[in-house]
Amino acid sequence: MTTASPPAPADPVQGRGPADGGGRAGARGPARDVAGLGVGRALGFVAPALLLIGAFLVFPAIWTIYIGLTNYRLTGVEAVSPSMVGLSNYTKALNDALFHNALWLTLLFVLGSAIIGQNILGFTLAWVMRRTRPAVRRTVEAFVLLAWILPSTVVAYLWVAFFDRDGGTLNNILGTPGTAWLIDYPMACLVFFNTWRGTAFSMMLYSSALQAVPPSQLESARMVGASGWQTLRDVVFPHIRGHVLTNTLLISLWTANDFSPFLLTKGGPNHESETVPVYIYNVALQGGELGYSSAISFLLLIANLLVSLIYLRLLRRRS
Amino acid sequence: MAGIDIEGLATVYPNGVRAVDGLDLHVADGEFFALLGPSGCGKTTLLRTIAGLESATEGKVRIDAADVTRTEPGKRGVAMVFQDYALFPHMSVSENITYPLKVRRVSAATRAETAERTAGELSLDGLLERKPAQLSGGQQQRVALARAIASRGKVLLLDEPLSNLDARLRLEARTFLKKLQRDLGITTVFVTHDQAEALALADRIAVMESGKLRQLGSPREVFARPANTFVANFIGSTPMNLLPGTVSSTSGSDTYVDEVGVVSVAGGSLSAATFSAPAGAEVTVGVRPEYLTLASGDVSGPSLRGQVVVAENLGTQSLVSVDCDGTLIGVTVPEENEPEPGTTVVLTAPASRVLLYDRESGELLARQPATVA
Numbered sequence: 001m002t003t004a005s006p007p008a009p010a011d012p013v014q015g016r017g018p019a020d021g022g023g024r025a026g027a028r029g030p031a032r033d034v035a036g037l038g039v040g041r042a043l044g045f046v047a048p049a050l051l052l053i054g055a056f057l058v059f060p061a062i063w064t065i066y067i068g069l070t071n072y073r074l075t076g077v078e079a080v081s082p083s084m085v086g087l088s089n090y091t092k093a094l095n096d097a098l099f100h101n102a103l104w105l106t107l108l109f110v111l112g113s114a115i116i117g118q119n120i121l122g123f124t125l126a127w128v129m130r131r132t133r134p135a136v137r138r139t140v141e142a143f144v145l146l147a148w149i150l151p152s153t154v155v156a157y158l159w160v161a162f163f164d165r166d167g168g169t170l171n172n173i174l175g176t177p178g179t180a181w182l183i184d185y186p187m188a189c190l191v192f193f194n195t196w197r198g199t200a201f202s203m204m205l206y207s208s209a210l211q212a213v214p215p216s217q218l219e220s221a222r223m224v225g226a227s228g229w230q231t232l233r234d235v236v237f238p239h240i241r242g243h244v245l246t247n248t249l250l251i252s253l254w255t256a257n258d259f260s261p262f263l264l265t266k267g268g269p270n271h272e273s274e275t276v277p278v279y280i281y282n283v284a285l286q287g288g289e290l291g292y293s294s295a296i297s298f299l300l301l302i303a304n305l306l307v308s309l310i311y312l313r314l315l316r317r318r319s
Numbered sequence: 320m321a322g323i324d325i326e327g328l329a330t331v332y333p334n335g336v337r338a339v340d341g342l343d344l345h346v347a348d349g350e351f352f353a354l355l356g357p358s359g360c361g362k363t364t365l366l367r368t369i370a371g372l373e374s375a376t377e378g379k380v381r382i383d384a385a386d387v388t389r390t391e392p393g394k395r396g397v398a399m400v401f402q403d404y405a406l407f408p409h410m411s412v413s414e415n416i417t418y419p420l421k422v423r424r425v426s427a428a429t430r431a432e433t434a435e436r437t438a439g440e441l442s443l444d445g446l447l448e449r450k451p452a453q454l455s456g457g458q459q460q461r462v463a464l465a466r467a468i469a470s471r472g473k474v475l476l477l478d479e480p481l482s483n484l485d486a487r488l489r490l491e492a493r494t495f496l497k498k499l500q501r502d503l504g505i506t507t508v509f510v511t512h513d514q515a516e517a518l519a520l521a522d523r524i525a526v527m528e529s530g531k532l533r534q535l536g537s538p539r540e541v542f543a544r545p546a547n548t549f550v551a552n553f554i555g556s557t558p559m560n561l562l563p564g565t566v567s568s569t570s571g572s573d574t575y576v577d578e579v580g581v582v583s584v585a586g587g588s589l590s591a592a593t594f595s596a597p598a599g600a601e602v603t604v605g606v607r608p609e610y611l612t613l614a615s616g617d618v619s620g621p622s623l624r625g626q627v628v629v630a631e632n633l634g635t636q637s638l639v640s641v642d643c644d645g646t647l648i649g650v651t652v653p654e655e656n657e658p659e660p661g662t663t664v665v666l667t668a669p670a671s672r673v674l675l676y677d678r679e680s681g682e683l684l685a686r687q688p689a690t691v692a
Contacts, residue, residue, distance in 0.1 A: 216405035219372055224419035224470055225393020234418070238409040 068295035074288035082291065089295035099296060101271055102279035106256055108187060109194065109275050114255040115248055117195030122202025122247075126210055127232075129203075141203070148200035156263030159193050163264075186265045186273035193264060194255060202247055209243035210236070242315060249311040253304055276300050321383030321396075321473040321506060322348045323369060328378035329530075330361075330368045338364035340530035341378070346523075349504045351497070353521035355511055357553070361530035362510045363478060369508065370399050370476050383473055393422075398472035402479040404463035406451040412438070412462050413447040419470030437465045441499070457488050461495075468503065475500075477509035481516055493519055514554045518542060526550045544674065548603055548681035551674070557608045557638055560648050563678070564589075564604040566596050582675065586644025587623035587666075591673040596684045603676040608638060610672035611650040613658065614665045623648065623666040627658045641666060 035042070068089055072082035093099050125144065129137045147155070162169045165180040181189050213236055221231040237244070259277045261267070267274030267282055274282065276296070284293035323346040330339040338361040346352045354362040367373040369380055371392035379388045387395045398419075406415050414421075416437055417430040425433075438447055441461040451459055460480070467475055480496060481489045497520050500507050511517050517524045518538040526534045526541060526549075534546040545551035551559045564584030581588050584604045596602060625643030630652075637657045641648050641664060650666055658664055675684045 214403065214405065216401040216403050217407060219392075220399075220401060220405040220407075220466075221418075221422075222372065222392050223370060223397065223399050224422050225391070226422045230422055234410075234421075235407060238407070 064294045064297055067291050068298050070291045072291040072294075074285070074290055076288075078291075085291070089292050090299070092292065093296055093299060098271055098274070099276075099279065102274050102276045105187060105273065106275040109190060109258075109261070110252050110255045112187075112191035113194035114198065114251040117191060118198045118202045118251050118255075119244070119248060121195060121199045123206045125199065125203045126206035127236075129207065130210055144200045144203055147196055148198065152260045152263060155197060156260060159189075159264060163189055182265055183269050186269065190261050190264065190273055190275075194258065194260075197260070198251060198255065202251060205243060205247045206240070209240040213239045245311055245315050249308065252307060256304065256307075257300070322346055322350075323474060323506065323508065324379075324381040324384075325365075325369070326379045326381075328365070328368065328380065329376050330364050330373050331376040337530050339368060342530070342532055344525060344532065344535070346506060346508060349506055351500050351520060351522045352506075352508045353511060353517035353524045354508065354527060355514060355517040355524050355553075356527035356533075358512055360527040362512075362527050364530075365527070366399075366476050366478055366508060366510045369474075370397055371395050372399075396473040397476060398467035398470045398474070399476040400460075400463045400467050400478065400480060402482060404451075404459050404483070406459060406462055406466075408451055410450075411447065412443065412449050412451070412454070415451065415462055416447075416465045416469050418466060433469055437469045440468070440502075441465045456484050457492055460484065460492060464496075464499070468505075473506065475505050475507040477507065479511060480509055481511070482513075489516075496520065515556055518554070526553060543672075544683065544685075545605070546683050548605065548676050551605050551676070555607060555609075557633075557649060557651060559605050559607050560611075561676075562604045562606075562646055562648070564602055564675075566598050566600045566602060566675070581621050582673070585623055585625075585646040585648060588621040589623065589668055589673050590621045590670040591675055592670040596675060596677075601678045602684065603678055603681070605674040605676055606668050606672060608649040608651045611648070611666050611668050613639065613641075613650050613652050613656070614667065615658070615662065616665070618665050618667055620667070625664065625666070627660050627662050627664055629660060630657050632657075 033039070033042075037045070067082070069084055069086060070082040071078050071085045071089075073079050125140065129140060132140075160182070163181040165171070165178060165183075168181070170181060171177050171179055217235050217239075218231060221235045226234065256275075257277055258275075259281070261273060261275055262278045262281060265273040267278040271279075277300070280293045280296050280300070283289050283296065287293075323344075325342055325344040328339055328342045328344075329337060331337050340361070342365065354365055356362045364373055368375050369382075371387070371390060375388050379386055381387065382395060382397065407418065410418065413431070413434040416434045417425075420430050420433060434447055438444055441464060443458065443461055443465060446454065446458060446462075451462065454462065460483070477496075481492055484492055493516065500520075509520070518541070521538060523535065523537055524541050525532055528549055534541055534550045536546075541550065542554055545554055545559070548561055551561060562584050564582040567581050567583045567588060580592075580598075581590050582602065582604055589604065589606070591604070623641075623643045625641040625648065628640045628642050628647065630640075631638045632654070633651070635654055636651045637654060639650050639652055639658060641650060643666070648666065652658070676682060677684055
């Protein structure tokens with residue numbers, strides 16, 4: 001950071017002094033080292049964090065890209081001495097029916113549980129809670145948040161118990177003993193589960209977004225007799241369009257990369273609920289094809305980037 | 320066009336605050352009516368209760384003789400302009416103006432025509448395609464007014480219509496608003512905390528305090544004869560002199576002053592007319608600085624004598640503070656007659672301009688309508 005004050009033009013000799021910090025002379029000295037640590041010590045402070053990030057984030061990412069180009073396996077000859085296979089893992093993925101199936105299921109999962117489920121349920125809760133008594137609002141918020149902050153394994157266990165064929169809670173409620181929900185309707189169960197699991201974020205984001213809508217504009221709409229839907233369409237949504245896009249982007253990415261479906265169905269039965277993250281796991285650890293699964297991971301990363309770019313473009317076009 | 324009748328209206332908030340407390344009011348058809356009072360007096364709550372944005376706890380609101388106490392805001396035939404104008408930022412001026420028609424599913428052609436015509440009435444020609452953010456404060460206010468007018472309500476409600484404008488624009492907008500209301504002839508109720516605004520705009524003013532009506536009258540009545548010391552204090556750009564005094568002699572009947580009497584106040588005396596109080600009664604004497612006359616020589620009849628302390632320049636007038644026997648009394652004088660501080664002066668006032676208030680209740684001691692002899 002250079003200082004904001006312009007150098008005094010009347011006295012150029014003093015104006016260029018090191019204490020001034022502005023102008024061309026400021027490229028060295030105080031302008032670069034505002035804390036006064038010196039480069040060596042500054043690097044010393046940053047190094048531990050950089051090392052951790054490098055070891056656990058950057059290196060695995062590059063490693064994944066690298067082994068995606070090899071025939072590396074969990075066991076066997078290729079585990080010891082993998083060889084470069086070029087892009088053949090990627091061409092294999094393009095013709096892999098199970099990968100196509102995983103992509104399609106991921107799309108369904110994102111569309112059903114995130115874009116539709118969490119978005120609409122989260123907004124509805126935020127909109128309804130806006131006018132309720134604080135005690136009611138806090139209670140509901142606490143329950144919704146609980147679903148979000150509980151560890152995945154705990155939650156998965158609860159939902160397995162809920163959907164269970166023998167003595168499951170859902171069968172007891174509906175009076176349909178013997179229905180194997182997780183086997184007969186695995187994707188529906190996952191969509192239902194993930195909507196429940198992730199709605200808290202959308203609810204909180206929309207709660208604060210709705211506070212940005214000026215009350216007088218809502219009242220103006222009320223004064224001219226606008227219906228609830230007209231008020232939402234004409235007054236509320238134009239104010240929170242940016243929030244809707246941001247929320248949809250975040251929950252879409254989280255849902256697409258979510259691994260908790262594995263904890264409920266392990267991708268089964270017969271790949272019927274095998275979303276891409278679950279497929280990657282199954283290929284890598286059950287099939288042992290580490291090279292191939294790395295290639296698919298990289299494809300998932302590319303897909304994430306593409307989705308982000310589309311959302312960012314939409315956001316920018318709005319502003 | 321329609322009148323508004325308010326009967327025993329009370330609006331109580333969940334925390335028990337009686338923001339409007341048992342109010343009776345009639346606003347005539349086509350009248351320009353001001354609700355005036357300090358902040359927290361309930362004037363805005365009253366306006367919002369008429370609009371239907373707050374629900375009345377007790378009493379009734381009638382518009383055009385129809386009971387609307389429990390009617391939805393959108394079905395009352397009432398249009399409202401909010402203090403911050405509440406324009407929709409993503410809609411153009413034209414879309415904002417015709418939004419009430421869009422809600423009622425009026426055809427696009429009719430809407431365009433209405434936008435054109437209403438914009439013409441409010442000097443917004445050529446701005447129809449702009450967004451509110453591209454308009455000045457005065458233009459935004461006119462768009463808000465245009466939207467309210469386009470909804471063709473029977474009653475127009477304005478919440479602090481001029482408070483978001485800067486001082487110079489406010490005077491322009493005031494003239495504009497008054498002319499517009501005259502031209503449209505629409506029953507209009509507006510809320511303000513600015514007494515000058517209420518005096519300038521309104522046909523009648525309701526002065527409120529703590530949810531209750533303190534005086535109802537024309538600007539002239541409210542200014543010249545405040546019904547109590549609260550109103551006397553609140554109305555007028557230079558505060559009214561309110562001084563403790565005693566009725567010293569009466570010239571009417573034996574006990575009650577009927578025409579002209581004398582009150583002793585601040586070491587001197589003033590003559591007062593049209594009040595009813597026995598001789599010796601402790602009163603509060605109210606006289607506006609504008610109604611006091613300052614002279615330097617001796618005058619015959621009741622007067623006050625004192626020394627000039629300071630003079631404040633108000634433009635064409637000066638407000639002179641005179642120390643009369645330890646009490647500071649304000650008096651306005653024309654700019655060229657400003658006395659030097661320290662000079663001894665004499666103050667007089669016409670008897671009809673000297674008002675007497677009960678010391679305890681603060682109510683005006685008005686002449687009894689028909690004094691029994």
